[in-house]
Structure formats: structure tokens, C-alpha cells
Amino acid sequence: MSRKEITILEDLLSSNKKIAQDIRLYLKAKNIFSINLMSSPGSGKTSLIEKLIEELFPKHPIAVIEGDIETDLDAARIKAKGVPAWSITTGGACHLEARMIAQVLKEISEPTEFLFIENVGNLVCPASYDLGENLRFVLLSIPEGEDKPLKYPKAFLTAHCLVITKIDLIGLLSFDLEKVKEEARKINPHLAIFATSARTGQGVKELATYLLYQRKQWLETNA
Amino acid sequence: MSRKEITILEDLLSSNKKIAQDIRLYLKAKNIFSINLMSSPGSGKTSLIEKLIEELFPKHPIAVIEGDIETDLDAARIKAKGVPAWSITTGGACHLEARMIAQVLKEISEPTEFLFIENVGNLVCPASYDLGENLRFVLLSIPEGEDKPLKYPKAFLTAHCLVITKIDLIGLLSFDLEKVKEEARKINPHLAIFATSARTGQGVKELATYLLYQRKQWLETNA
Numbered sequence: 001m002s003r004k005e006i007t008i009l010e011d012l013l014s015s016n017k018k019i020a021q022d023i024r025l026y027l028k029a030k031n032i033f034s035i036n037l038m039s040s041p042g043s044g045k046t047s048l049i050e051k052l053i054e055e056l057f058p059k060h061p062i063a064v065i066e067g068d069i070e071t072d073l074d075a076a077r078i079k080a081k082g083v084p085a086w087s088i089t090t091g092g093a094c095h096l097e098a099r100m101i102a103q104v105l106k107e108i109s110e111p112t113e114f115l116f117i118e119n120v121g122n123l124v125c126p127a128s129y130d131l132g133e134n135l136r137f138v139l140l141s142i143p144e145g146e147d148k149p150l151k152y153p154k155a156f157l158t159a160h161c162l163v164i165t166k167i168d169l170i171g172l173l174s175f176d177l178e179k180v181k182e183e184a185r186k187i188n189p190h191l192a193i194f195a196t197s198a199r200t201g202q203g204v205k206e207l208a209t210y211l212l213y214q215r216k217q218w219l220e221t222n223a
Numbered sequence: 224m225s226r227k228e229i230t231i232l233e234d235l236l237s238s239n240k241k242i243a244q245d246i247r248l249y250l251k252a253k254n255i256f257s258i259n260l261m262s263s264p265g266s267g268k269t270s271l272i273e274k275l276i277e278e279l280f281p282k283h284p285i286a287v288i289e290g291d292i293e294t295d296l297d298a299a300r301i302k303a304k305g306v307p308a309w310s311i312t313t314g315g316a317c318h319l320e321a322r323m324i325a326q327v328l329k330e331i332s333e334p335t336e337f338l339f340i341e342n343v344g345n346l347v348c349p350a351s352y353d354l355g356e357n358l359r360f361v362l363l364s365i366p367e368g369e370d371k372p373l374k375y376p377k378a379f380l381t382a383h384c385l386v387i388t389k390i391d392l393i394g395l396l397s398f399d400l401e402k403v404k405e406e407a408r409k410i411n412p413h414l415a416i417f418a419t420s421a422r423t424g425q426g427v428k429e430l431a432t433y434l435l436y437q438r439k440q441w442l443e444t445n446a
Contacts, residue, residue, distance in 0.1 A: 008231060040263045040264045040265060040344070040346075040367075041263045041346050041367055041371055041374070041375060042263060042364075042366060042367025042368045042371060068374055069347065069374060069375060069376075069377075070373065070374055070375075070376055071370075071373050071374050073370055073373065073374065092347075092377065094317065094345070094347035094348050120347065121263070121346065121374070121375070122317070122345055122346070122347050122348075123263075123264050123344065123345070124292065124315075124317035124343065124344075124345050124348075125317050125345075125347075125348070141265070141366060143265060143364060143366035143367075143389065143392070144263075144264055144265025145265045147294075147296055148264055148265060150293065150294050150296065151264070151291055151292060151293055151294050151296065151344070152264060152292060152293075152344070153292075153293055154292075154315065166366065169366070169395075172392075172395065
């Protein structure tokens with residue numbers, strides 16, 4: 001990139017960061033703990049949210065924001081579970097930005113414990129945009145292959161939690177789970193790692209327990 | 224996006240288009256037919272190129288440019304097949320641009336019939352950048368799910384050919400092949416569609432035949 005392009009990108013990111021910080025304060029005041037889910041298209045973000053809803057809802061009220069380039073197919077899937085969902089269609093843009101989230105937040109009127117924000121399917125651009133979330137998930141599905149942490153390091157570097165999805169396919173495909181964990185932790189030693197399957201339910205309860213624990217810790221801090 | 228951002232993007236795309244047109248003329252003079260492969264991370268772009276190499280090479284000389292954010296793992300896989308390969312690491316950028324291709328082209332010194340350009344794994348941004356290619360492939364793997372044409376229409380709209388990959392998994396996963404073909408053709412009625420598997424080899428010979436035919440047609444035109 002030329003110097004001019006870099007400067008413009010820095011301005012965009014800096015103004016995004018300010019809005020994200022406002023969002024974090026706003027959500028903290030309402031005790032809403034938010035999770036930003038990033039992955040390639042088709043890694044299973046919506047399916048994972050559906051399974052977490054089955055595990056947590058309605059005991060723990062949930063709201064969902066679905067980011068997509070086009071269509072509101074994903075929001076419709078979430079609403080079918082009885083959970084309020086908002087669709088943000090970016091109309092071509094490859095990631096969500098904090099200002100898009102800010103516009104939707106005022107519509108969340110019911111008491112809410114967890115807000116899931118499903119980013120646009122893209123393992124590159126979303127990693128650069130803070131959405132004011134408390135936790136960032138990166139999903140990696142077994143069919144995508146084990147070289148992804150090395151090839152898309154920023155997504156793994158900026159995430160708090162790596163959720164391996166479609167783990168039920170591991171016997172069928174060549175995927176070295178231990179190698180992926182090791183390479184992901186080389187990039188980000190603090191990464192929590194879960195292996196899940198939306199089809200069999202494997203690992204979903206553990207991930208839900210992790211979310212409840214993270215929210216509890218967060219409620220007890222002033223951050 | 225703000226008006227200023229849109230203007231800057233238009234400038235970038237217009238200067239990219241000019242370089243792409245120069246590349247097309249340069250490659251035409253050398254009879255090198257080029258294919259730009261776009262898909263999500265992990266859809267199997269490198270594996271498809273490997274299989275096409277097995278089908279076409281060495282009778283039809285091939286060169287490969289591998290675009291990645293980080294690492295030259297993919298170029299190493301191609302070189303292991305005896306085919307010259309160049310790695311472009313974008314260092315964070317989510318797509319290849321024509322000027323990156325132009326820098327590599329002068330290093331292709333041997334007579335070459337096909338140049339495969341593997342774009343960065345991303346179903347969004349690469350669709351906006353002409354690389355001077357003659358054919359554009361969009362890959363969609365069975366595990367990614369059947370909703371991708373509707374959700375990422377630009378990739379399907381700008382491609383000449385949809386290559387469905389990992390077709391050997393179709394019995395195991397829920398994927399309605401006819402529905403995907405129909406929705407992809409609603410977006411782009413001219414799309415050629417192939418169903419392939421790098422594991423079983425299904426559909427690779429047909430795709431190689433299509434490439435040979437497309438190149439022959441192109442050699443006979445003045446375009």
C-alpha cells in the first residue's frame with residue numbers, strides 16, 4: 001500500500017476504535033457480555049450460535065447481530081429459535097465496523113446477558129475491526145485444513161478463543177488437531193481452544209460453561 | 224462508506240484495471256492463458272491446481288502464482304510437482320492486485336501455456352480486482368454449505384466458472400447440489416459449473432479439457 005492509503009486506513013481504524021470503546025461502556029452499563037465471531041465463509045458460525053442458544057437460552061437471555069454482505073438468511077435462522085436477531089447487510093463490505101453495531105444496539109430493549117455478533121464470513125478483514133466486544137472467537141472447521149493459523153495469523157492473534165468446528169469430520173479428513181493447537185498457541189499463547197460439532201453437540205456444553213464463567217468474571221471487574 | 228472512501232476505492236480500482244489490461248496484452252503476446260482462482264480459505268484451491276497439473280503437465284507447460292497473506296507453503300507444494308511457482312505474500316492485504324502480478328510476470332522465462340493465479344483465501348475482496356486473467360474460477364467446497372452464492376454474489380457474478388470441490392463429501396453432509404447450481408446461475412447465467420474432488424480425481428479431467436478448449440478458442444481470437 002502507498003503511504004496515502006496507509007494513512008487513510010489508520011484514520012478509519014482509529015475512529016472505529018473510539019466507537020468500539022463507547023460500545024463497550026454502553027454494554028457494560030447494561031451487563032450485556034458480547035462475543036464477536038470471525039471465520040471463513042461456511043465454518044459454521046450460525047450453527048455454533050444455534051447450539052449455544054439451545055444450551056443457554058431462555059435461562060440466559062441472548063440477542064444476536066448477524067453480519068452479511070447480502071441476505072438475512074442467518075438472522076431468520078436465529079429468530080426461528082425465539083431469540084431476537086438483527087441483520088446488518090454490508091452491501092459489499094468485507095467486515096463489520098463498530099458504527100454498524102452502534103446503530104443496532106439501541107434496539108435491544110429486553111434485558112440481555114449475551115450478545116453474539118456474527119461477523120461477515122472472512123478470515124482476513126474482520127480481524128482489524130474492534131466491535132466493542134468482550135470476547136473474540138475465531139472458528140476453524142476441520143475441512144478447511146490445518147495450515148490456517150500460519151496463513152491467517154492476525155485472526156488467531158487477536159482472538160481470545162479458537163473454536164474448532166465440525167470436529168465430527170476429523171476421522172474422515174486429514175487434519176492434525178494437535179499440530180493446529182500448537183501452531184495457534186505459537187501465534188497466541190493465551191488462546192482458549194475448544195473442539196465442537198454442531199451436528200453431534202460435542203464440546204458445546206463446555207463452551208457454554210466457558211462463556212458463563214467469562215461473563216461472571218467480567219461482571220466482577222470494573223473494566 | 225463515506226463519499227471520500229468511495230472515491231479513493233474507485234481510483235484504486237481504476238488504476239488496477241489499467242495495469243490488468245496491460246497484463247492481458249503482455250500474456251496474449253506470449254500465448255499464456257491465465258486463470259484467477261478465488262474462494263474461501265480451505266476450499267481447496269492449491270489441491271485443485273495440483274490435480275490440474277497432474278492432468279496437463281508436462282505436455283502443457285504451466286506456471287503458478289500463489290497469493291497468501293503470510294507463508295509460502297502453497298508455492299512449495301506446487302514446486303514439489305516440478306512446476307515453477309512464485310509466492311506473493313500480501314502482508315495483511317486481503318486480495319491480490321494487478322500490480323503485484325505485473326512484478327512477477329517478467330520472471331516467467333520458459334514457454335508457458337497456462338498461468339494459474341491462486342488468490343488470497345477470501346470470498347469477498349478478490350472479486351473486485353481484475354488481475355488481467357482470461358478466466359476467473361470461483362471454488363465452493365461441499366462443507367461450506369449451499370447458501371454461499373446468495374451470500375457472496377459478487378464472486379459468482381464475476382466468475383466464468385464455478386468449481387464445486389470436495390464433491391466426495393456430498394453423501395456425508397447436507398448439500399443440495401442442484402439448488403446451488405440453480406442459485407449460482409440465477410446470479411450468473413453464463414457460469415460453467417464443474418463438480419470435482421481432489422481426493423478421488425472426479426471431474427478433474429473434464430475441467431482440464433474445458434481449460435484446453437478455452438485456451439484454443441482464445442488463441443484463435445484477437446482479444
